[in-house]
Amino acid sequence: MEWLIAGVKCLLVILLVLQLSALMLWVERKGAALIQNRIGANRANLLGIFPVNLGFTNTLIADPVKMFTKEDYVPDGADKFIHSLAPFLALFPAIITFAAIPFGDTIELAGRSIELRAVGIDVGILYISATVAMGVYGVVLAGWASNNRWALLGSIRGTAQMISYELAMGLAVVSCVLLYGTLDLQDMVRQQGQMLFGWLPAWGVVYQQLAFILIFTAGMAESKRVPFDIPEAESELVAGYFTEYSGGKQASFMLADFAEVVMVAGLVTTLFFGGWQIPYLSSQGLALPGMAVITVSPLLVSLLQVAAFLVKVLFFCWLQVLVRWTVPRFRYDQLMNLGWKAMMPIALLNVFVTALAILLFGEVA
Amino acid sequence: MSPYLFYPLACLTIAGALGVVLNNNPVRSALSLVATLFLLAVYYIALQAHLVAALQIIVYAGAVMVLFLFVITLLNLSPDPADRTSPLFGAAALGSALLLAVVLGRALWATTLPGAANTPLPEGFGTTVVLARQLFSEYLVAFELTSILLLVAVVGAVVLAKRDPSPADMDAPAPGREA
Incomplete structure (x- = not known):
């Protein structure tokens, strides 16, 4: 039974990430259309059957079918094995990252308490850093194995960018670890259930605005999307590191990028926006400040909390789409300057100030 | 396990x-x-x-x-072309590998590892808290010395990278990947 529960939880999380990533494909197009003042993504119609054009479902079905039925082309001088391996190495870490992120409180079901996250790993935040670090391999190997100069240039830019921004992200995470005093993401979310001054939810963003901006920015840089899409800059490098990929393999790279978008949204939600917490709502019931407690059944509370987590994640996915279609691409030197000369010193300063504040005023949480 | x-x-x-x-x-x-x-x-x-x-x-x-x-x-x-290595080189490699195996095996044989027997794990084994306490109390000197070593390596790398390239290096064509 234990194994079954663990298996179902893992499957749920993998499906959640994949579904959200696929959904992002449509959200991205609709978002672009909205910002560019056009309708967009409304041409796919299933066999002309539907009287109403359900652009949403049809794009979700039509796009993957189109991509996976295309010719899978491997260039002549390529290292065939590694060329085929690279998309897997890009997609795999992006999907498994979500395993450490809690999507709900512990629920009591049929006499069992089930913790709502895929893997109860007590160094969750380091696990996320580790999987993000593994994501670089897909980029390096795709560029190298393609035997194409655009691809190699793209992969070199991509590696340099990902390593640089990992640094700022890691340092920003350190200040969060100092704040919560734990590496466990579930613990961090629990601590954000407290109240400040009796009415303000003690979410991470109340204490760590700088770290929030740093992690969100560095996360967007990790997912290699505009404004940080130097590795695949189409006006300079055709398509960068996946120039020589087509069909399903190219779709895997796209899916990996979208999975990273979902991961960044999940991480930011967990660290700074209370994860699955709904303000004033706990397993005891709804307790608005200065009012009597309204009892709500614990199971309903748990379900509401999972829904709240999903809504928050979707919001940050949407925010990333907005940024992606609003800000133009950085030049290479601007990108490196931002990472090394702006974000890293600010992150270091933030760690120092956080440590000092904890030393002077004691542990916050 | x-x-x-x-x-x-x-x-x-x-x-x-x-x-x-x-x-x-x-x-x-x-x-x-x-x-x-x-x-x-x-x-x-x-x-x-x-x-x-x-x-x-x-x-x-x-x-x-x-x-x-x-x-x-x-x-x-x-x-790497396979015929570049001489048989002498191969024999030397094999010999040193065997020697290393013997030395390691002998060392393993002579020591009893405390974790090898099926003893129950101490409280909080492997957790960050326990590891950090050990690192910052019992092994503090080694820990700090290691960080100084890493700092020296970083400074050294920056110094090496900062050295002005000679004009000859600048003119050399960039290495490219030949098809």
Whole structure:
């Protein structure tokens, strides 16, 4: 039974990430259309059957079918094995990252308490850093194995960018670890259930605005999307590191990028926006400040909390789409300057100030 | 650690380690090394050392090996021709490997590892709190010395990279990957 529960939880999380990533494909197009003042993504119609054009479902079905039925082309001088391996190495870490992120409180079901996250790993935040670090391999190997100069240039830019921004992200995470005093993401979310001054939810963003901006920015840089899409800059490098990929393999790279978008949204939600917490709502019931407690059944509370987590994640996915279609691409030197000369010193300063504040005023949480 | 986990894992790890040595292509060798280091992290997880596993992946399988691969792909090394190595070289390598195996085996034979017997784990084994307490009390000097060593390495790398390139280096054509 234990194994079954663990298996179902893992499957749920993998499906959640994949579904959200696929959904992002449509959200991205609709978002672009909205910002560019056009309708967009409304041409796919299933066999002309539907009287109403359900652009949403049809794009979700039509796009993957189109991509996976295309010719899978491997260039002549390529290292065939590694060329085929690279998309897997890009997609795999992006999907498994979500395993450490809690999507709900512990629920009591049929006499069992089930913790709502895929893997109860007590160094969750380091696990996320580790999987993000593994994501670089897909980029390096795709560029190298393609035997194409655009691809190699793209992969070199991509590696340099990902390593640089990992640094700022890691340092920003350190200040969060100092704040919560734990590496466990579930613990961090629990601590954000407290109240400040009796009415303000003690979410991470109340204490760590700088770290929030740093992690969100560095996360967007990790997912290699505009404004940080130097590795695949189409006006300079055709398509960068996946120039020589087509069909399903190219779709895997796209899916990996979208999975990273979902991961960044999940991480930011967990660290700074209370994860699955709904303000004033706990397993005891709804307790608005200065009012009597309204009892709500614990199971309903748990379900509401999972829904709240999903809504928050979707919001940050949407925010990333907005940024992606609003800000133009950085030049290479601007990108490196931002990472090394702006974000890293600010992150270091933030760690120092956080440590000092904890030393002077004691542990916050 | 369950034998159902250990033996398949051990086979995979040895296959990965052999791949490092036996591959002619440097990129594939480096990839095998990544796989080996990654699999080592799986042992740590199975042995309840989650923190060490995460650090193993972040530092070795992640940061160090990415830089290895980065350099190898930039150098554009061609696959090693097999006939370049003389039989003498092979014999010497085999001999030193056997010698190392004997020395390590003898050392293992002579010592009893405290964890080898099926003793119950102490409270909080492998957790970050316990490890950090050890690191900042019992092994503080070693820890601080290591950080000084790393600092020296970083400063040294910056000094080497900052050295003005001679004009001859600037004129040399950039190495490219030939089709």
